[in-house]
Amino acid sequence: MKVSQKWRVAAVVLIGPTLAIMDSTIVSVILSQLQAAFHTDFQTISWVASAYFLAQAAVLPIIGYVSDLIGTKVAFLTSLALFTAGSLLCALSPGKEALIAFRVLQGIGGGALLPLAMTINYRNFPPNERSKVMAVLGIPIILAPTFGPTIGGYLSTSLNWNAVFLINVPLGIINLLFAFLVLPGRTSNQNEQAKGVRKSFDILGLVLSLVGITTLVYGISEAGTKGWGD
Numbered sequence: 001m002k003v004s005q006k007w008r009v010a011a012v013v014l015i016g017p018t019l020a021i022m023d024s025t026i027v028s029v030i031l032s033q034l035q036a037a038f039h040t041d042f043q044t045i046s047w048v049a050s051a052y053f054l055a056q057a058a059v060l061p062i063i064g065y066v067s068d069l070i071g072t073k074v075a076f077l078t079s080l081a082l083f084t085a086g087s088l089l090c091a092l093s094p095g096k097e098a099l100i101a102f103r104v105l106q107g108i109g110g111g112a113l114l115p116l117a118m119t120i121n122y123r124n125f126p127p128n129e130r131s132k133v134m135a136v137l138g139i140p141i142i143l144a145p146t147f148g149p150t151i152g153g154y155l156s157t158s159l160n161w162n163a164v165f166l167i168n169v170p171l172g173i174i175n176l177l178f179a180f181l182v183l184p185g186r187t188s189n190q191n192e193q194a195k196g197v198r199k200s201f202d203i204l205g206l207v208l209s210l211v212g213i214t215t216l217v218y219g220i221s222e223a224g225t226k227g228w229g230d
Contacts, residue, residue: 005182006124010133012182013117015175016080018140019168020110023087024052025148030161037161038096051100055107057216063112067119073183076116077176082109084172091165114141120183 027034027049035045067075086106093099118134125133155163 007133008182009124009184010121010137012175012178013076013120014137014140015171016076016083016110016179017114017117018144019171019175020056020083020113021141021144022148022151023106023110023168024049024056025145026152026164027052029149029152030156030164033156033161034096034099038099040096045096047100048096048103051103052107052110055104056111059108059111060115063115064119066112067116071185072116072120072123073179073185075112076120076183077179079109079112079116080172080176080179082106083113084109084169084176086110087165087168087172091162091169124184 031042031045031048034048035042038045063075063079070078083106086102086104086109089102090099090106093102121133121137122130151167152164155167
């Protein structure tokens with residue numbers, strides 16, 4: 001792959017993870033609006049944020065297996081489509097239960113995007129170039145959580161809370177189109193690896209890791225409000 005092509009791929013796979021990471025903080029400024037809109041208490045509506053974190057954590061143990069099985073391009077496109085669809089459904093949610101459920105869907109797609117983007121870049125760039133590409137492309141990733149509340153506050157005050165989720169839809173669709181056109185497909189070597197993955201799948205280990213990581217993230221998120229001794 002040419003150098004210019006590799007950097008195009010790196011730039012394309014950067015958009016999705018940046019949006020997903022920004023969405024982990026962007027809802028923090030609209031929780032009070034959501035509470036009023038859905039006529040519920042703050043503890044219940046705070047699950048809009050918690051559900052997203054838990055879904056992101058739950059998908060991490062399985063995404064490596066899935067990407068080896070179906071290919072990183074298909075896995076990235078699928079994850080981005082889930083994140084984009086979840087964002088649209090969140091904006092159209094008729095109630096708090098539906099919003100929390102759609103945030104889980106959004107979190108599953110968003111949680112897979114960053115590790116997939118890193119995998120794609122590590123495969124495209126040789127070892128001596130990886131530090132440079134990660135340093136350059138890591139800047140938006142690091143700044144995304146900081147920009148989340150600012151963008152969320154602007155959208156929610158200028159428009160309404162739905163705009164916080166709707167902003168992901170056009171950007172996600174554009175990213176899907178470019179990713180479909182730019183990302184390389186599977187190689188014959190990766191097809192052989194997929195056959196080995198099918199034979200060595202550890203179902204029990206996957207289930208235990210999903211439960212363990214999700215429980216750990218839930219405990220840490222709840223400790224901030226209820227205390228470590230609860």
